[in-house]
Amino acid sequence: VWQVLLWLMLAAQAVMVLGLGSHLKGKESPDRPQHRVQHGPCSYTFLLPEIGSCHASATDYPVSNSLQRDAPSLPERKWPAKRLQQLENIMENNTLWLQKLESYIQENVKMEIAEIQLHAVQNHTTAILEIGSSLLSQTAEQTRKLTEVETQVLNQTSRLEIQLLENSLSTNKLEKQLLLQTQEINKLQEKNSFLERKVLDADSRHEEALQGIKAEKLEMWGLLSKQAQLIQDLEQQLATASANHMVLQRQQASLLETVHQLTGLVSQCNQISPVPKDEQKVFRDCGAAYKSGLHANGVYTLCFPNSTATTRAFCDMETSGGGWTVIQHRKDGSEDFHRTWKEYKHGFGSPSGEHWLGNDFIHRLTTQGSYSLRIQLRDWDSNEAYSLYEHFQLDSEEQSYRLHMRDYSGTAGRTSSLSPPGTAFSTKDADNDRCGCKCAQMATGGWWFDACGPSNLNGIYYPASSTTGRYNGMKWHYWKGPSHRLKTTTMMIRPADF
Ligand SMILES: [Ca+2]
Numbered sequence: 001v002w003q004v005l006l007w008l009m010l011a012a013q014a015v016m017v018l019g020l021g022s023h024l025k026g027k028e029s030p031d032r033p034q035h036r037v038q039h040g041p042c043s044y045t046f047l048l049p050e051i052g053s054c055h056a057s058a059t060d061y062p063v064s065n066s067l068q069r070d071a072p073s074l075p076e077r078k079w080p081a082k083r084l085q086q087l088e089n090i091m092e093n094n095t096l097w098l099q100k101l102e103s104y105i106q107e108n109v110k111m112e113i114a115e116i117q118l119h120a121v122q123n124h125t126t127a128i129l130e131i132g133s134s135l136l137s138q139t140a141e142q143t144r145k146l147t148e149v150e151t152q153v154l155n156q157t158s159r160l161e162i163q164l165l166e167n168s169l170s171t172n173k174l175e176k177q178l179l180l181q182t183q184e185i186n187k188l189q190e191k192n193s194f195l196e197r198k199v200l201d202a203d204s205r206h207e208e209a210l211q212g213i214k215a216e217k218l219e220m221w222g223l224l225s226k227q228a229q230l231i232q233d234l235e236q237q238l239a240t241a242s243a244n245h246m247v248l249q250r251q252q253a254s255l256l257e258t259v260h261q262l263t264g265l266v267s268q269c270n271q272i273s274p275v276p277k278d279e280q281k282v283f284r285d286c287g288a289a290y291k292s293g294l295h296a297n298g299v300y301t302l303c304f305p306n307s308t309a310t311t312r313a314f315c316d317m318e319t320s321g322g323g324w325t326v327i328q329h330r331k332d333g334s335e336d337f338h339r340t341w342k343e344y345k346h347g348f349g350s351p352s353g354e355h356w357l358g359n360d361f362i363h364r365l366t367t368q369g370s371y372s373l374r375i376q377l378r379d380w381d382s383n384e385a386y387s388l389y390e391h392f393q394l395d396s397e398e399q400s401y402r403l404h405m406r407d408y409s410g411t412a413g414r415t416s417s418l419s420p421p422g423t424a425f426s427t428k429d430a431d432n433d434r435c436g437c438k439c440a441q442m443a444t445g446g447w448w449f450d451a452c453g454p455s456n457l458n459g460i461y462y463p464a465s466s467t468t469g470r471y472n473g474m475k476w477h478y479w480k481g482p483s484h485r486l487k488t489t490t491m492m493i494r495p496a497d498f
Contacts, residue, residue, distance in 0.1 A: 037098075039105065223434065226451050230435070233482060234442070237471030244466055251463050258332060262353075285365060286315035287495045290323035299351040304361060305368045311361050314351045316492055324374065324492035325365070327357040330474065331488045333461030337445045341430040344446040345397060356446075356458070359401045359425060362493070363394040370496040373405060375457070377412050377476055378488045380464035385412035385479055390496060400424035400432045403448040413478025419450035444472045454478060457489045 035046040282303045283289040289300050295317045302325070303310045316324040330337070335354035347358025365371065373392035378384045390407030403423045408416040424432035426439060427446040433439045439449035445458030454477030462473045462485055474486045 037102070039102070040109070223451060227435070230452060233471050236483075240470060244470070247466055251465065254463070255333060259334060262334065282310055285323075285493075285495070286313065286317070286325040287323035287498045289315055290317055295322060302361075305364045307364075311347065311358065312351045313357055314355065316490070319376065319492075320374065321498070323498050324494050325357070326351070326355065326490055326492045327362055328457060328489065328491035329353070329355045330457070330461060330486075333463065337458040337461075338428060339446060341427045341446070344425070344427055359394060360397065363396055363401060366393040366493065367396075371493045372496045372498075373491065373493050375410075375412065375476075376488075376490040376492070377479060377486055379480070380485055380487045382487075386410045387412045387416065387418075387476075389416075389418075392493060394425075400426075400430075401448075412476055415478045417455040417476045417478045419448045419453040419455070423448040423450050423453070442472065443475075454482070457486075457491065 037044040037046070281289075281292075282301050283292065284305065285302060286300060294300075294315075297317050298315060299312050300315045301310050302313050314326040314329065316322065316326055329349075331354060333354075335349040337354075337356070339348055339356075344356060345359050347356050347361065349355040351357075371392050373389040375387040376384070377386065387408065387410035389405040390409075391405060393404040395402035395404070401424065403419065403425070404421050405416075405418060406421070423434075425446060426432045426449045428438075428440045428444075431438045431440065433449040433451055433453075435449070435451035437452070439452030440446060443449065443452055443456045444460055445456060447453075447456045447458050449456070454475070456475045459474045460470065460472050462470060464485065464487070466473075466485060470483065473483070474489060475482055476484075476486065476489075
């Protein structure tokens with residue numbers, strides 16, 4: 001483009017050189033002739049010089065203007081022929097020059113277009129190359145990323161494989177453990193069945209034991225009810241005991257007086273009577289003495305069965321046909337009956353007064369034959385009553401002088417007041433009763449205490465002045481109640497077939 005412009009400028013300069021004078025003059029005239037060249041979108045306009053106003057000759061102003069042909073024709077007379085020829089030559093030269101210029105411009109334009117096209121192609125190629133390179137770089141990036149991903153996947157795969165291996169190993173271990181567990185479970189099941197059998201056995205045994213325990217429980221209930229009754233009695237006795245303390249003291253004084261009187265009587269007896277001849281004989285029992293013709297009450301000498309040993313006993317030869325060997329007698333409370341086992345075994349007191357003949361002798365006598373027992377009672381109002389047992393027997397000392405009696409009758413209660421058959425003898429130092437307590441210590445004296453039973457003729461001797469009964473007093477329950485006061489008691493035995 002710049003070259004084309006350069007060429008145009010050169011052409012303009014040439015025109016100016018050709019007709020400067022007329023050119024200046026032509027400016028002032030708008031009707032001056034023009035020449036237009038069209039080349040594609042570009043158009044070139046050339047102004048042609050005016051020769052008419054020029055006074056100088058054509059030779060003086062040599063102008064090379066090829067456009068003269070196109071200029072308006074001037075009157076031929078003003079132009080000399082020579083000059084015209086010159087102008088024509090110049091015009092031809094200019095025309096040639098312009099043609100050259102035109103072709104040159106065309107060539108240049110072509111080159112320019114080719115260059116532009118080349119440039120565009122280059123730009124395009126560059127852009128494509130850039131796009132290609134960017135695509136390449138993107139591809140490389142993608143490839144790199146893919147490689148990374150592949151590496152990660154490979155790592156993961158190897159990790160998973162390792163885990164799989166570990167898992168299979170642990171599975172093997174677990175299988176082994178499972179096997180062991182199964183074996184142990186089998187063993188345990190065997191043990192369990194064995195234990196179950198044992199438990200069943202134990203259950204049956206327990207059931208039996210339970211039955212036994214239930215029976216014992218029932219017995220215990222019976223005992224408990226008895227105990228409750230006794231406890232009630234005891235409470236009553238305790239309440240009265242304190243109230244009667246003063247009374248006891250008075251009784252002691254009166255007793256002392258009685259003892260003095262008795263001492264006087266004994267001394268009188270010693271002075272009066274030596275023992276009768278008949279009484280010096282030895283009998284098996286009072287029944288034998290009676291049958292030998294001795295019918296007087298008194299103290300007789302009796303021999304132990306199958307022995308040379310003797311003892312002395314009071315014989316009642318009057319009551320109910322006589323022949324009774326007195327084994328217990330109380331009448332005034334002069335004798336202490338709260339004695340030991342040994343004392344009850346051998347006997348104590350005086351045969352003519354208050355007396356206990358002795359368990360040993362009673363046992364021997366009642367086991368070598370069949371004997372009856374009669375219990376004679378009198379209260380402070382002189383009421384009398386008796387209890388009779390057709391059959392009476394005492395076991396040995398080894399068997400705690402157990403009581404055996406049957407065929408009860410009498411007036412001292414419709415029910416027997418003795419403890420049930422089989423009851424053992426107890427003293428303050430020998431507890432053989434059926435009570436958790438010690439009846440012999442609570443009720444005092446030696447007796448066949450059950451738990452503790454409805455009778456005790458060896459309890460404390462309470463005189464008439466005592467207002468209420470006491471649990472530890474002499475007692476024959478089914479005659480007139482547990483607290484009815486007794487004045488005299490006699491227990492005596494006789495052969496059943498007397
Ligand atoms: Ca006891």
